[in-house]
Amino acid sequence: MMKSIAIVGAGIAGAVCASQLATLGHAVIVFDKGRGPGGRMSSRRTDSGHRFDHGATRIDVTQPALQELFDPAVAAGVLRRVDDAYTSPTGLHALCKWLLDGLPAQYATKIIRLERTASWNAFDEKSQSHGPFDVVVLAVPPVNAAEAVVEQNTELASTIASVRMQPRWVVMLAFSEPLNRVPDQSIVNGHTVRRSTSNPVGDALVIEASQYWSIQHIEMAANAVGKLLTELCLPVLGSATPISIAAHRWRFALADNPLGRPFLTDQYGLFVCGDWCLGHSIESAWLSAVAVVGSIGRA
Ligand SMILES: Cc1cc2nc3c(=O)[nH]c(=O)nc-3n(C[C@H](O)[C@H](O)[C@H](O)COP(=O)(O)OP(=O)(O)OC[C@H]3O[C@@H](n4cnc5c(N)ncnc54)[C@H](O)[C@@H]3O)c2cc1C
Known part of the structure; x- marks a missing residue:
């Protein structure tokens, strides 16, 4: 059955979730507190025309199966292959942008609280409510995820907050x-x-x-x-x-101390993912997101 899914975070984990869940037939919308997609893969431009990759610069792939996932991005000119890694001619945020192309996204929107009655609603900093959603995926760093779920599920919040x-x-x-x-x-x-x-x-x-x-x-x-x-x-x-x-x-x-499992979930359609679940790399964020998508499944 098609689900309406809110994805909080437009870094690589959120972008992968959104892209793959939309392909599986779900209705997705992405929220990010930043001005665009990328998260820790962002670039910054100066008035002088310089561009800085001030976050991640290369994707090291340790599992050969993941190469197949990146190859379409290489074919689209978004990534380029350099030995066993991938870089981007225009900064790695381009990968998130490419994955999210055509999907609904709302930027400059920080989700600070989730509420569940019959379905989920997400509240931003201006107390504006977004929803209802069948599923919410939090693809954000642990401090932000813990803040959003603490009122709903203190046990889940403390597990998330245990990752420094x-x-x-x-x-x-x-x-x-x-x-x-x-x-x-x-x-x-x-x-x-x-x-x-x-x-x-x-x-x-x-x-x-x-x-x-x-x-x-x-x-x-x-x-x-x-x-x-x-x-x-x-x-x-x-x-x-x-x-x-x-x-x-x-x-x-x-x-510092990754969670050691690909994602967290409650029994009501809340998922929490990101690099910190498995490690501290783009590859770990990707794997975490793919595991969430596998758990939600096809519409
Ligand atoms: C300086 C630096 C260099 C790095 N170099 C590399 C490298 O070369 N190779 C590599 O593999 N990894 C590198 N990493 C790590 C890599 O950047 C991360 O592992 C990966 O980008 C994490 O992706 P993510 O989607 O899990 O999280 P993020 O990229 O952090 O995405 C989370 C998104 O959620 C948004 N957000 C957070 N809270 C909220 C909220 N409450 N409401 C709405 N939106 C919210 C944020 O704005 C962000 O866009 C580097 C990291 C840093 C900081």
């Missing part, structure tokens, strides 16, 4: 000219300095701070973090001077 997410600072450096002497990727003082491969102008480097440094400096102001990490990475930058420096704090970047 570690933060990660990233700094984005824009340069007016290509930096021919800077390698595509290097480690400096424990931080990763990598070139933003989807950038179309000048040069764009992303400094991904080490986990330890990120935890130690998590509450520092973004502009101070930008300055400090740029100074720490001077050995690789040399005399090159960035035309802009911006820092982004991923407060919930990577799961």
